[in-house]
């Protein structure tokens with residue numbers, strides 16, 4: 001775990017505390033019976049405002065291998081989120097006239113709830129994943145694949161719509 005003392009965007013040190021929620025367990029990290037009676041790991045959740053560039057951000061960085069191990073949140077569990085993503089894609093398709101020669105890139109696409117709509121319209125997508133489990137490939141994008149790690153690596157596969 002790393003505590004950031006400088007802005008993640010501009011590197012400035014004018015970070016003003018906004019809200020401290022204390023130390024909390026990771027969201028969506030569900031313990032099973034084998035995890036008890038081990039104490040559940042907790043991390044500070046402090047929100048700050050950068051007076052230089054106005055970015056609101058948290059100060060703690062949980063290692064990706066800890067944050068995304070056994071990651072169980074899937075955006076597509078919500079029909080509303082999926083429907084909103086489809087509407088968003090319709091708007092972007094109309095305003096940008098995207099097609100098979102374009103590329104849509106999403107960082108941390110979760111389970112592909114958004115990218116699936118581009119694929120369905122024939123637009124290639126690139127999914128840069130942070131989770132150790134490629135949830136997009138497993139859940140929404142299927143054997144059309146998903147792409148390489150966003151952390152410490154580059155894309156190794158391009159999905160074709």
Ligand SMILES: [Zn+2]
Nearest residue numbers: 007010050053
């Ligand atoms: Zn800043």
